[in-house]
Each structure stands twice: as structure tokens, then as C-alpha cells.
Amino acid sequence: xxxxxxxxxxxxxxxxxxxxxxxxxxxxxxxxxxxxxxxxxxxxxxxxxxxxxxxxxxxxxxxxxxxxxxxxxxxxxxxxxxxxxxxxxxxxxxxxxxxxxxxxxxxxxxxxxxxxxxxxxxxxxxxxxxxxxxxxxxxxxxxxxxxxxxxxxxxxxxxxxxx
Amino acid sequence: xxxxxxxxxxxxxxxxxxxxxxxxxxxxxxxxxxxxxxxxxxxxxxxxxxxxxxxxxxxxxxxxxxxxxxxxxxxxxxxxxxxxxxxxxxxxxxxxxxxxxxxxxxxxxxxxxxxxxxxxxxxxxxxxxxxxxxxxxxxxxxxxxxxxxxxxxxxxxxxxxxxxxxxxxxxxxxxxxxxxxxxxxxxxxxxxxxxxxxxxxxxxxxxxxxxxxxxxxxxxxxxxxxxxxxxxxxxxxxxxxxxxxxxxxxxxxxxxxxxxxxxxxxxxxxxxxxxxxxxxxxx
Numbered sequence: 416x417x418x419x420x421x422x423x424x425x426x427x428x429x430x431x432x433x434x435x436x437x438x439x440x441x442x443x444x445x446x447x448x449x450x451x452x453x454x455x456x457x458x459x460x461x462x463x464x465x466x467x468x469x470x471x472x473x474x475x476x477x478x479x480x481x482x483x484x485x486x487x488x489x490x491x492x493x494x495x496x497x498x499x500x501x502x503x504x505x506x507x508x509x510x511x512x513x514x515x516x517x518x519x520x521x522x523x524x525x526x527x528x529x530x531x532x533x534x535x536x537x538x539x540x541x542x543x544x545x546x547x548x549x550x551x552x553x554x555x556x557x558x559x560x561x562x563x564x565x566x567x568x569x570x571x572x573x574x575x576x577x578x
Numbered sequence: 579x580x581x582x583x584x585x586x587x588x589x590x591x592x593x594x595x596x597x598x599x600x601x602x603x604x605x606x607x608x609x610x611x612x613x614x615x616x617x618x619x620x621x622x623x624x625x626x627x628x629x630x631x632x633x634x635x636x637x638x639x640x641x642x643x644x645x646x647x648x649x650x651x652x653x654x655x656x657x658x659x660x661x662x663x664x665x666x667x668x669x670x671x672x673x674x675x676x677x678x679x680x681x682x683x684x685x686x687x688x689x690x691x692x693x694x695x696x697x698x699x700x701x702x703x704x705x706x707x708x709x710x711x712x713x714x715x716x717x718x719x720x721x722x723x724x725x726x727x728x729x730x731x732x733x734x735x736x737x738x739x740x741x742x743x744x745x746x747x748x749x750x751x752x753x754x755x756x757x758x759x760x761x762x763x764x765x766x767x768x769x770x771x772x773x774x775x776x777x778x779x780x781x782x783x784x785x786x787x788x789x790x791x792x793x794x795x796x797x798x799x800x801x802x803x804x805x806x807x808x809x810x811x812x813x814x815x816x817x818x819x820x821x822x823x824x825x826x827x828x829x830x831x832x833x834x835x836x837x838x839x840x841x842x843x844x845x846x847x848x849x850x851x852x853x854x855x856x857x858x859x860x861x
Contacts, residue, residue, distance in 0.1 A: 424606055431602045436592045449601050456605040462676060465667060486758065490850075507591045519581050520588035538582040539589045553728060566579055573581060 422469040441484035455480045477550040522572045530565040659684045672713045680739040690776035734758040743832040750832035782826040794822040797857045812848045820847045
């Protein structure tokens with residue numbers, strides 16, 4: 416048990432930046448993203464006894480992280496806090512990034528939560544389909560169909576934006 | 579997809595705040611500390627010093643952080659007679675339950691222990707049952723409205739407790755229940771027990787007959803102080819804001835310094851984002 420705990424702590428320390436970026440991509444608020452990371456770590460360590468095999472550390476932690484992020488979104492939805500504002504302060508070398516890239520990034524925010532999650536995990540975090548399935552508590556076919564849907568919707572949005 | 583590579587460039591450039599490293603290490607350290615505390619409550623269960631010595635040695639060897647934080651652990655003499663009687667996890671299609679149930683022991687008053695422990699047990703079980711019912715209703719609603727089971731996420735129920743204060747005379751502890759379904763609920767039960775006579779303490783017992791005036795004026799002053807920071811908002815009195823406590827049975831606990839801390843649940847006197855509101859009544 417102690418071993419799994421150590422592996423988890425190591426994993427968290429090494430991957431904290433990725434975790435932050437994932438959380439940030441959901442909420443686009445620096446303090447809230449920090450809260451999500453903090454709460455996810457607390458939950459993970461409290462529930463470490465549910466994690467039986469250290470091979471699952473990453474996907475298991477992402478389950479918690481995604482869950483926390485989605486809960487934050489739900490909690491604050493009525494305040495409409497999730498308009499992406501002031502992105503330029505949160506992105507390094509913002510002025511050097513092509514505006515097109517920023518627009519596409521923003522489009523992802525408009526996808527529904529489940530689809531957005533698989534897109535983030537697949538394309539930003541380079542997770543395997545199998546890992547995404549475990550992290551989102553579903554099966555590989557569902558992940559594939561969500562990915563497909565997400566890409567189609569994004570294409571439509573991008574083309575729509577061009578016209 | 580080419581476009582997603584472009585978006586990833588943005589993602590990769592997200593600034594990471596300087597405090598992240600601190601936040602991460604603090605959350606890890608905090609959990610370790612809690613773990614050691616819990617160990618201590620288990621430890622008082624050991625009836626002989628030999629048994630507890632063995633436990634002690636095992637922990638020191640298996641947890642390198644234990645040694646460094648040992649100085650923060652309270653001395654055995656003033657540890658609450660509160661311990662974890664039962665800790666369990668349950669997972670099925672409806673729910674994910676995680677319970678750490680406290681119990682009172684070694685008070686020299688068996689009747690008191692039985693009464694309190696029975697109350698805790700029934701309350702926790704009731705809450706889990708209620709939560710399960712809600713989850714069932716919710717699942718049925720999802721399916722009836724044309725959703726698939728996939729749209730339903732098991733309800734998450736977490737019950738744990740915190741010992742706030744404990745001497746040979748008084749123990750004060752809080753049972754927390756968190757429930758997450760569509761939104762998050764948090765419920766707390768407060769126990770302040772006078773071990774010498776088995777009585778559950780109310781504000782009048784602790785603060786005397788003037789308890790209401792003492793509490794009201796202190797809270798009003800503190801709200802005023804907190805509102806100086808524009809991030810803090812409380813409801814106006816006309817909107818159900820704080821206008822004095824109702825009676826001596828107001829929720830409270832006793833903190834490490836032996837002071838009363840009045841607790842208002844989320845939304846009770848302030849908007850939700852303010853969370854649970856606590857007011858220490860300094861004597």
C-alpha cells in the first residue's frame with residue numbers, strides 16, 4: 416500500500432504542470448485551476464486505498480482531476496464565469512502565437528464537456544484511447560465515437576468562422 | 579488533425595503560476611499529517627504500552643515522513659477519546675461510498691458512549707440511505723428522459739470526522755458528510771460533550787446566560803471586519819442575513835484554544851461562493 420502511495424506522490428510531483436494545464440483548460444481561471452489541482456490531490460491521497468495497481472496511477476488520478484474540473488464548471492455555470500477572457504495574460508508569448516491557433520483553442524471550449532474531455536486528453540495530453548476510457552469511466556468505443564464527433568464539430572466551427 | 583496541433587501550441591504555452599509547486603507540496607504534506615493523526619486515534623485503542631510501542635515502531639519504519647512530523651502530534655494525555663471504529667468503501671452502479679466513522683471510548687461512562695455511538699451510527703446510515711434514494715431517483719429520471727446509463731455517474735458520498743478539541747472533561751468533534759451528484763452538498767453534525775456528566779453542551783452551558791449577546795455582537799463585528807475586503811459578501815439582514823443566533827442550540831464546536839466557534843453552513847448567511855462561515859468567539 417505504501418508503495419502505491421509513494422508512486423502516486425512521485426507522479427503528482429512530476430506531472431503537476433500538466434495537471435494544472437488540464438484544469439486550466441476547463442475553467443480558464445488561474446486560482447480556480449490551482450484549487451482543482453489541490454482538491455484533486457487531497458481526494459487522491461484520501462482514496463489511495465482504492466488504487467490497487469500502480470500501473471493505473473496516471474489514469475486513476477486523471478479520473479479525479481477531470482471529475483473535480485467538471486464539478487467546478489457545474490458549480491459556477493450560473494455565474495457565466497467561463498467566458499474565456501484575458502487569455503493573453505495566461506499564455507506565454509501570446510503575441511507570437513498565430514491568432515488562428517488561439518481561435519481553435521477557444522472553439523474546444525465550446526464543445527460539450529464529455530467531448531471536450533476526450534479531445535483534451537487525446538490531443539493535448541497524448542493519452543491512448545485505452546487510458547482515456549479508464550480516465551473517463553467508459554469504454555474504448557465510446558471514446559472513439561466522442562473523438563470523431565468532437566473533430567467533426569470542431570471542423571464545422573472552424574469553417575463557420577472562416578466564412 | 580492539423581488544427582488540433584495548433585490548439586496544442588496554445589495549451590502548451592499556458593503559464594504555470596509560481597505557487598503551483600507550493601500548492602502541490604502543501605496538499606501532499608497536509609494529507610500526511612492527517613494520516614498520522616488518525617494513526618494516533620487508532621493507537622489509543624491499544625491497551626498496553628507494549629502493543630502501542632510495536633505499532634509505533636512499525637509506523638516509523640514504514641513512513642519516513644512520520645519522524646519529521648512527530649513533534650506536531652498531540653501528547654497522548656490530551657488526545658480525544660474519539661477513534662475510528664469503522665472505515666469502509668463501497669462501490670456499486672449507484673454510489674461510491676467512503677466512510678470513516680468515529681466513536682467515543684474510554685470515558686468511564688458506558689451509557690454515554692452507547693448513546694452517542696448509536697446516534698452517530700444511525701445518523702450516518704440514514705444519510706447514506708437517503709443519498710442512495712436520491713441517486714436512484716436521479717438515475718431513473720435520466721433514463722426516462724431518454725438518456726442512457728452512460729449519462730449517469732454514481733453518486734459520491736463521503737463521511738469523515740474531525741476532532742476539534744479534547745481534554746479529560748470535554749470533547750468536541752464534527753462529522754462531515756459530502757455528497758456529490760448533480761451538485762455538491764455538505765452537511766455537518768457537531769458534538770460537544772461534557773465527559774464528566776455525559777451532557778451534550780449547548781452555548782448557554784459554555785458561555786453562560788449572556789451567551790446570545792456575546793455571540794451576536796462578536797459575529798456582527800467580525801462580519802463588518804470581513805466585509806472590508808470587497809471579495810467578501812454577506813446577505814443583508816432583509817435578505818436573510820445574520821441577525822443574531824436563534825437559541826443556544828446553534829451549531830458550534832470548540833477549537834484548540836478552547837474557544838467557541840460558531841458555524842454557518844454554505845448559503846446560510848452568505849452567497850455560496852463564500853462557503854462555510856466560521857466565527858471564533860474570543861473570550
